[in-house]
Amino acid sequence: MRRKTRETILTHMMLIIVCFLVMTPVLFAVSKSTQTRAEVFRFPPQLGPGTAFLDNYRTAWNTFNLGLYMKNSLIIASIVMFFKTVFSMLAGLGLVYFDFPFKNAVFYYILFTLMMPTEIMIIALFNLVSDLGWGNNYAALTVPFLASATGVFLFRQHFSSIPADLMDAARVDGAGPLRFLLSVLVPMSWNTVGAMALIQFIYMWNMYIWPLVIIRENTRQVVQVGLRSMTAVQDATNWGVVMAGAVLAMLPPLIVFVLLHEQFTKGFALGQEK
Amino acid sequence: MYTSRFKGKWLPWLFLLPTLVILTVFLYYPVIQTFRLSTYRVAFLGLKKQFTGLENFVDLFQDPGYLQTLRVTVVITLAVVVGGLALSLSIAMLANRKMRGGSVYRVLLIWPFALSPAVAGVIFLFMFSPGFGAVNYLTYRVTGLELNWLGDPTLAVLLIILASIWKNLGYNVVFYLAALQNVNTEVLEAASIDGANSWRRFWSVTFALLSPMTFFLLITNITYSFFDLFGMIDLVTKGGPLNATNVMIYNLYRDGFEYYKTGLAAAQSVILFAAVVGLTIIQFRTSGRRVHYGG
Numbered sequence: 001m002r003r004k005t006r007e008t009i010l011t012h013m014m015l016i017i018v019c020f021l022v023m024t025p026v027l028f029a030v031s032k033s034t035q036t037r038a039e040v041f042r043f044p045p046q047l048g049p050g051t052a053f054l055d056n057y058r059t060a061w062n063t064f065n066l067g068l069y070m071k072n073s074l075i076i077a078s079i080v081m082f083f084k085t086v087f088s089m090l091a092g093l094g095l096v097y098f099d100f101p102f103k104n105a106v107f108y109y110i111l112f113t114l115m116m117p118t119e120i121m122i123i124a125l126f127n128l129v130s131d132l133g134w135g136n137n138y139a140a141l142t143v144p145f146l147a148s149a150t151g152v153f154l155f156r157q158h159f160s161s162i163p164a165d166l167m168d169a170a171r172v173d174g175a176g177p178l179r180f181l182l183s184v185l186v187p188m189s190w191n192t193v194g195a196m197a198l199i200q201f202i203y204m205w206n207m208y209i210w211p212l213v214i215i216r217e218n219t220r221q222v223v224q225v226g227l228r229s230m231t232a233v234q235d236a237t238n239w240g241v242v243m244a245g246a247v248l249a250m251l252p253p254l255i256v257f258v259l260l261h262e263q264f265t266k267g268f269a270l271g272q273e274k
Numbered sequence: 275m276y277t278s279r280f281k282g283k284w285l286p287w288l289f290l291l292p293t294l295v296i297l298t299v300f301l302y303y304p305v306i307q308t309f310r311l312s313t314y315r316v317a318f319l320g321l322k323k324q325f326t327g328l329e330n331f332v333d334l335f336q337d338p339g340y341l342q343t344l345r346v347t348v349v350i351t352l353a354v355v356v357g358g359l360a361l362s363l364s365i366a367m368l369a370n371r372k373m374r375g376g377s378v379y380r381v382l383l384i385w386p387f388a389l390s391p392a393v394a395g396v397i398f399l400f401m402f403s404p405g406f407g408a409v410n411y412l413t414y415r416v417t418g419l420e421l422n423w424l425g426d427p428t429l430a431v432l433l434i435i436l437a438s439i440w441k442n443l444g445y446n447v448v449f450y451l452a453a454l455q456n457v458n459t460e461v462l463e464a465a466s467i468d469g470a471n472s473w474r475r476f477w478s479v480t481f482a483l484l485s486p487m488t489f490f491l492l493i494t495n496i497t498y499s500f501f502d503l504f505g506m507i508d509l510v511t512k513g514g515p516l517n518a519t520n521v522m523i524y525n526l527y528r529d530g531f532e533y534y535k536t537g538l539a540a541a542q543s544v545i546l547f548a549a550v551v552g553l554t555i556i557q558f559r560t561s562g563r564r565v566h567y568g569g
Contacts, residue, residue, distance in 0.1 A: 011371055018365055019382040022443065026386075028408060029397045045408040087292040094289030099279050106290060113301045115554055119501040119523055120547045123530050123540050124307035125300065144300035147293040177280045177289075206390030208505035209523075213531050224392040228509060231396060239400050246396045253388040261381060265452065 026250070033057070033243035040239045056244040060230070066245050068219065069226035074252065076141045076222065077204035083142075085196050088151025089189070093181050095152070096159040097167065107156075114149045118210055126213055136217040145204065151196055154267070158192040159185060194263025202253045223249045305547070311540035330541035339517065340525065340542075347521045350435060351499040358439045359491055362446035363484070369447070370454040380451060387444030391502050395509035398437040399424075427518030430511050434519050437506055442498055446491055453487035454480075493557050500546065522546055 028047070032040055035050025061067040095107055118125065125144065134140040162185070170180045186193075211222045227249055230242050257264075315326045334340045369379050386394075401409050402423040413421045423429045457480060465479045481488075504523045507513060513520035513528070522542060530539030 008371075008373055011368060011373065012375075015368055015379045018368070019379060022383060022386060022440070025394070025397045025401060025440065026389075028401060032400070041406050043406065043411070045406070045411055047408075083292075087296075090289040091293040094286035097280050098282065098286035098289075100283070100286045103286075106294070110293065110297060113297050115547070115550050116301045116305055117497065117501050117550075119504065119526075120543050120550070121301070121304035121308045122526075123536055123543060124304035124311060126530075127307070128300075128304055144296070147296035149297075152293060171280075177282070177285065180280075202388055206392070206505075208390065208392050208508070209527065212508075213527075224390055224505060227392055227396055231399070231509060242396060243400065246393050250389050250393050253390075254385060257385055257388040258381075261384070265448065 029243045029246050032240055033247050035240045037238050037240060050240065052240055056238075056240045057248065059238075059241045060245040060248060064226065064230050064241070064245060065218070065221075066223065066226055066230075066248055069221055069223040070248065070252070072138075072220060073205050073223040076138055077201050079138070079142045080145050080204045081197050081200045083146045084148055084151055084200050085193060087147050088155050088196065089181070089185075089193075091147075091152045092155030092159050093177060093185070095156050097177060097180075110149050110152050112149075118144070122209065122213065125210075129214060135214055136220050138220070140214045141207070141211055141222065148200075150199070154192055154196060155189070158189055158267075162188055191263045191267040193267075194260045195267025198256060198260040198264045201256050205253050308540050308543045308547070311537055312544045314537045314540075316534075316536035326537070330537050331545075334538070334541055334545070342517055343520050343522055343525045346431070346517070346519060347500070350431065350438075350503070350519070350521060351496055353435045354438045354442070354499040354503075355492060355495045357435065358442055358446055358495060359488065361439065362443055363450050363488075365443070366447050366450035366454055367480075370451060380447075384444040384448045384451075386441055387448060389441060390505060391438075391441055392505035392509055394437050394441040395506035398433065398440075398506075399510045402433050424511065425515055427516050430515055430518050434503065434507060434510065437510070438499060438503055441506070442495065446495070449487055449491055450484070453484050457483050489557055489560070493554060496553055497550065500550070 031047050031049060033056055034053040035046065036052040036055075039046055039050040039052070091110070095103065129135065129140045129144065132139075134143070166184055167180070170184055175183070206224060207222060208224045212225050212228070215221050215225070227242075227245055230245050231237060312330055313325060313327055315324045315329070316322070317324075365383060369376065369383055401407050404410055404420075404422045404424060407423070410421060410423065413419065421429060423433050461479055461483070462475060465475050470478065500521075501523055503521060504527065507519050507521060507524050508527075511519040513524045523546070526539050526542040526546070529535045529542065
């Protein structure tokens with residue numbers, strides 16, 4: 001018993017150290033985001049709070065347009081999150097609860113796109129979206145991302161694990177596929193929906209290279225590229241303001257993460273079972 | 275498992291339609307176009323296009339600059355994947371022990387998953403800046419050396435590796451934790467009764483049972499270092515110093531969108547695509563043979 005207690009204390013200590021190390025860069029950023037230029041450059045570095053908290057955040061939000069960029073990111077992330085979840089769910093419904101020719105082929109056709117990240121075809125996608133006249137448009141940042149193999153795969157796995165009796169009961173009741181989806185499948189899928197929503201929101205919010213190349217109009221730009229322009233101010237980068245920008249940019253995905261992390265873990269634990 | 279089905283000939287296609295249309299128009303079509311473009315030499319702004327067959331590929335593989343890019347990509351990917359997975363598995367094993375406050379630790383460990391490579395890049399760029407960066411000050415106090423993290427090629431690579439591992443740690447820990455929770459503790463107890471020490475227990479039981487997850491994470495982490503590192507490298511080093519961090523995706527971006535060498539950039543896309551497909555095939559082959567599914 002004694003040995004066990006000592007081991008537990010040791011584990012606690014190690015975990016606390018690891019958690020702290022993981023947090024250090026962000027704590028550092030938060031602390032610096034409150035300091036004036038002079039405080040940032042003081043030597044040796046000061047780690048306490050500074051006196052420019054409001055100034056820095058206001059400058060980042062207004063002067064560097066981060067407020068606008070964050071609004072853009074929020075809009076595109078929400079649109080993609082919603083439609084991708086709906087489309088993936090519908091595709092899952094079609095794949096699990098119907099029989100039709102070439103079903104396996106269709107599934108593999110979808111699955112194969114896992115090997116096609118945007119970056120791989122960015123040149124051709126750029127040409128395509130420009131030819132469609134979507135440059136500078138929310139459409140450029142949303143439409144190409146409304147479907148995903150990950151989503152279809154998650155919902156297909158999840159629907160397959162739902163007992164067949166439910167389906168039989170629904171059919172006896174005379175419910176069509178859409179009623180079945182809305183009144184049986186959706187209520188049973190909140191963990192998968194939560195996992196999907198979390199992954200998609202973070203993916204869209206963190207998007208970088210695609211908006212960087214396709215968006216020319218500054219008012220349509222997203223938050224990550226906005227951060228880039230903050231550091232691009234040559235000689236006199238005000239690091240307090242840049243850190244304020246970094247903190248602002250990481251808040252929304254962190255909030256979504258805190259809200260959904262339980263569904264995320266459960267949604268994936270279920271997905272792993274098969 | 276038997277599942278009864280709905281009837282309807284067109285209905286399933288209707289449900290699949292949005293997904294299939296988008297994947298076809300915005301993934302398959304551009305991928306095919308990329309292959310086509312890779313066989314052309316495109317003059318400035320696409321005004322002149324000339325078919326050149328495989329010349330773009332020949333040029334790339336004869337260009338010492340591109341070979342350097344391939345080398346850098348392999349080094350950074352290897353370090354990020356092996357270092358990242360080893361570290362996150364150790365952390366996940368620590369956090370998986372049953373004890374009070376376990377769920378708090380878990381949340382505190384996985385949240386960097388929500389950060390973007392660009393945010394991570396900005397913070398690390400600032401921390402490691404020469405002159406006033408905090409890390410610089412620390413290393414100076416400890417070693418007495420002025421380390422120029424952004425100016426020295428080796429240090430710059432190390433910086434990118436460190437930042438990348440940190441940023442992806444949460445993601446890897448989530449998945450390892452999920453897998454560890456499915457590991458049957460009875461197998462471990464049996465092994466311990468058989469007299470296996472903890473080291474052997476780890477390698478021959480836990481690690482073996484985790485191998486499907488490790489293979490999954492290998493692929494996602496390789497994809498991460500191939501593509502997602504772009505934001506970090508663009509913000510921290512811009513591929514420098516002396517092209518030391520000029521990885522494949524960064525070189526592709528510069529050729530395609532700064533120097534407008536469309537054909538050459540498309541050829542680099544094809545090489546990246548071949549690498550991803552090749553790695554996936556290897557993964558499926560090996561996981562079929564060696565990976566232990568069960569538990």
